[in-house]
Amino acid sequence: MKRILDPPSMTLYLDENLPIALTQRFLCHMRAAKLLCKRVSGIFHGQVTRLRCADQSFSFCKYSSIFAPMLREDKEKNIVKPFENELPSAYADRLGVQYSSIVxxxxxxxxxxxxxxxxxxxxxxxxxxxxxxxxxxxxxxxxxxxxxxxxxxxxxxxxxxxxxxxxxxxxxxxxxxxxxxxxxxxxxxxxxxxxxxxxxxxxxxxxxxxxxxxxxxxxxxxxxxxxxxxxxxxxxxxxxxxxxxxxxxxxxxxxxxxxxxxxxxxxxxxxxxxxxxxxxxxxxxxxxxxxxxxxxxxxxxxxxxxxxxxxxxxxxxxxxxxxxxxxxxxxxxxxxxxxxxxxxxxxNNKRVLISKSAGLSDLNQRSWMFYPLASLVDMASYQKTLHLPSSTEDDDVIKIFRSWNMTLHKLGWEISTGKIVDFRSKDFIVDQESQDTVPLFWLHNIRSMHYNWPDRENIKGKSKGQFYISTNESGKTLIPNKNYILLRRFSSKDDLKKLIAAPYLSDMLPQYSKLGIENHLNYIYKKEGSLSCTETLGLAALLNSELFDRYFRTFNGNINVSATELREITLPDIKIINEIGEIILNTNKKIKIDIDQIVSDHLNLNKSR
Structure with missing residues (x-):
């Protein structure tokens, strides 16, 4: 982007898409219309897109009667022409390629x-x-x-x-x-x-x-x-x-x-x-x-x-x-x-044909399956979420979740979003621990079934201080140190799963009375009292499982993992959650835990599929 100053009152902003001759012609028209008060020297390459005066700012689209005819005349000289007997869509595609190359x-x-x-x-x-x-x-x-x-x-x-x-x-x-x-x-x-x-x-x-x-x-x-x-x-x-x-x-x-x-x-x-x-x-x-x-x-x-x-x-x-x-x-x-x-x-008798391909090259080999529309939209729910299974496995998973009737709300649990927004709290975010600091958890601290804190190495972009100064003013954004499940609110293209959750138990950092949760994290907690150890581990395991990931992908089509969506997800009975948590709690820490196998065994998934 070039900028030409015409002191003391005007600035022209130019890009580099259009020929020099066309820009010069336009400047001549602008001078003739007394929109430029003095001669601008130099050779300019590009399209004049903005004129900024000391007392006003206006877009050139107001003067399209001057500029547009010249633009159209110049561009149409070089626009691709159709071949003989060319299909209109093929011609349109070539026009699109040409236009994309100049904008x-x-x-x-x-x-x-x-x-x-x-x-x-x-x-x-x-x-x-x-x-x-x-x-x-x-x-x-x-x-x-x-x-x-x-x-x-x-x-x-x-x-x-x-x-x-x-x-x-x-x-x-x-x-x-x-x-x-x-x-x-x-x-x-x-x-x-x-x-x-x-x-x-x-x-x-x-x-x-x-x-x-x-x-x-x-x-x-x-x-x-x-x-x-x-x-x-x-x-x-x-x-x-x-x-x-x-x-x-x-x-x-x-x-x-x-x-x-x-x-x-x-x-x-x-x-x-x-x-x-x-x-x-x-x-x-x-x-x-x-x-x-x-x-x-x-x-x-x-x-x-x-x-x-x-x-x-x-x-x-x-x-x-x-x-x-x-x-x-x-x-x-x-x-x-x-x-x-x-x-x-x-x-109930309306059906939807859902098809799937990897991309464009295999559109003609796409797989497909009919589904009752009523099975894709749960009308009993407030959100009326649209599920889009793309395989029989997806369909089976949706049926499993439909068979459950528990939710976070029914269990007396809640999910909230971290209250600490980094640019609003920069005076309280620090790199080193002191007498008045508490742990601050960011998205990069949370891994599947564990957290890594403090972590000053695996950071993309600007520094993310691992401590938060607790004062009367900042304390409103902190939460008490008790059992939580910490979840990432966003997934990246590198993440194998959309749901990434870490159990946090209060005795992991017993020296702190409060914790800081940054705004890119959600956290699940018990509204009255605290989650038990087995509840925390059991629900964290479910959220990290392939089962929950597959279900979540049937309706979530972006990188966001919202608290609203997680509130709507149905859950198995609390007894099953506790049993899963008990197994994880008693597993030797040196042995790698197979979350999917534990979840599958307790939900009898092999029998139900």
């Missing part, structure tokens, strides 16, 4: 833009089924347009009666619009050669704000669609973002923008219309998505879900590390788009 990863990350690989787009197109002569399609975050083009190619093969396709596409990244326009223009020409009319509308409006009245539950004259297909943007919205405020009636807390795209699209479908999305898996569980799940399951009958084993292969070209899924469903009948508070209807 920064920062730009794509800021707007949550990750282009759909062609093979995924073709796969998603298989779910678009209609026998009508005309069909109305919505692509609410179209990007280049590859999803719409790939789906259209498959759609006309499945439905030979089709005569007219109306496509409405939203995209508010103005830089990509020239590419999208070329993509849809070629698609229209390609369809004309097959005697099919394409009427398309490319909308620059923000999809969420454009349809905000529906989210607010107000009457609306918005049109509805036969098919909605999307790879929406993925990023968290601040609570005060205009889109989050528009959706406040249907979301809770800080949510990811993709969930608003999903819910709004569900409300825009005609009864019986098809919804086809590729999104992260994070909506399946967690308190932030609870309200979304309750609304979405009332609007859509899910028919297909495809899972990817690898977090990196679905969007390998964009180097995205994300647990994603493809979901297809049908809009329920007799639901008005503006309805917000809906009764939940989940018929």
């Amino acid at each position: 920064s990863n920062v730009h794509k990350k800021d707007i949550g833009q990750f282009f759909t690989p062609r093979i995924i787009a073709k796969f998603m197109g298989e779910f678009a089924i209609s026998n009508s002569e005309s069909v109305k399609i919505l692509d609410p975050g179209c990007g280049i347009g590859i999803l719409s083009t790939a789906m259209t190619e498959d759609f006309i093969l499945i439905n030979p009666r089709i005569k007219t396709i109306e496509l409405v596409a939203f995209e508010n990244d103005v830089d990509i619009l020239p590419y999208t326009e070329l993509c849809f223009t070629y698609l229209k020409k390609w369809l004309e050669s097959k005697d099919i009319e394409l009427i398309y509308f490319l909308c620059k409006n923000d999809f969420i704000l454009h349809n905000s009245q529906i989210l607010a539950g107000k009457e609306s004259s918005h049109e509805q669609y036969d098919i909605i297909v999307s790879n929406p943007p993925y990023f968290k919205l601040p609570k005060q973002d205009s889109r989050a405020l528009a959706a406040k009636a249907v979301i809770y807390g800080q949510t990811n923008i993709y969930s608003i795209f999903l819910l709004l699209s569900a409300k825009l479908l005609k009864p019986g219309g098809k919804l086809i999305f590729i999104t992260p898996r994070s909506f399946c569980s967690g308190n932030y998505f609870r309200m979304f799940r309750e609304q979405f399951f009332n609007l859509i009958d899910i028919s297909n879900i495809h899972l990817f084993d690898s977090r990196s292969k679905a969007f390998k070209r964009d180097k995205v590390l994300q647990e994603t899924l493809i979901m297809a469903g049908t809009a329920k009948t007799n639901i008005l788009p503006q309805q917000l508070n809906l009764p939940f209807d989940l018929a």
Whole structure:
């Protein structure tokens, strides 16, 4: 990034994407419009993206009438052209590759833009089924347009009666619009050669704000669609973002923008219309998505879900590390788009086909299995968590957990998050012990079935002091020294299991009356009194077991291990927990404990599978 100062009042911020000549032409226009008060010397390479004055700050998008035509003219000279008889999706894919090569990863990350690989787009197109002569399609975050083009190619093969396709596409990244326009223009020409009319509308409006009245539950004259297909943007919205405020009636807390795209699209479908999305898996569980799940399951009958084993292969070209899924469903009948508070209807005879592949190369060899929808969503629970088994083993594990009826709450236990936030408590976090310090546990201190404290070596990033100064002010964030189970709140790609828990017994550090727990840890404790030694060891063993890890992975699709999810997990009878803890307590410390074997023996897993 280059910066050019024009003292005393202005700063121009330039990046290095556009030719020198185009930047010079733009500066001439700016001077002519008296937006630059004096000549700026030198040769500039890049796109002027920001003008900052002493008394104001404004975006260049306000002057798009000056800049956009020049940008479009210059870019279109070099945009790839379609080959003779090239499929529209192949052309769209090449356009996407070219566009990705000239924009920064920062730009794509800021707007949550990750282009759909062609093979995924073709796969998603298989779910678009209609026998009508005309069909109305919505692509609410179209990007280049590859999803719409790939789906259209498959759609006309499945439905030979089709005569007219109306496509409405939203995209508010103005830089990509020239590419999208070329993509849809070629698609229209390609369809004309097959005697099919394409009427398309490319909308620059923000999809969420454009349809905000529906989210607010107000009457609306918005049109509805036969098919909605999307790879929406993925990023968290601040609570005060205009889109989050528009959706406040249907979301809770800080949510990811993709969930608003999903819910709004569900409300825009005609009864019986098809919804086809590729999104992260994070909506399946967690308190932030609870309200979304309750609304979405009332609007859509899910028919297909495809899972990817690898977090990196679905969007390998964009180097995205994300647990994603493809979901297809049908809009329920007799639901008005503006309805917000809906009764939940989940018929027992509805089934979902769940398929799985490692990545893209084995999509055609994917495994699959049908599941009753009622077995995937526990309607007796407050959270309405969506479980996604990908094997018969997963299915068996879910049945085991469904057979239990204990929870932390029923046992009189609770789970909380560490109260010490490092940047707020930096004056109290120290490296060396003194008379007024107590132990401070961080995420890196916690291992499976044990903790390593103090640990000043296995630290990534900034220093993490292993002690905490206890004062009248800081003491409010400390907890009494009694028996706990300490759990990591986040898992990394290097962790073999998502749940990593360590038992802590008060006599391990008897010289301290209090403990410090950093905010990246959760801790389980007894609300009245203290966990017994066998309760602590037994529950820690269960949480670290392959059984719990497999179950947790059926609904948790991100790196977070939230207290809300752990409160909802069912547990075996307290007698079994104590028996497991007793065996661990009496095992010779020099012998490596086989947690999975102990858990399996006491739960009779070999017999139940």
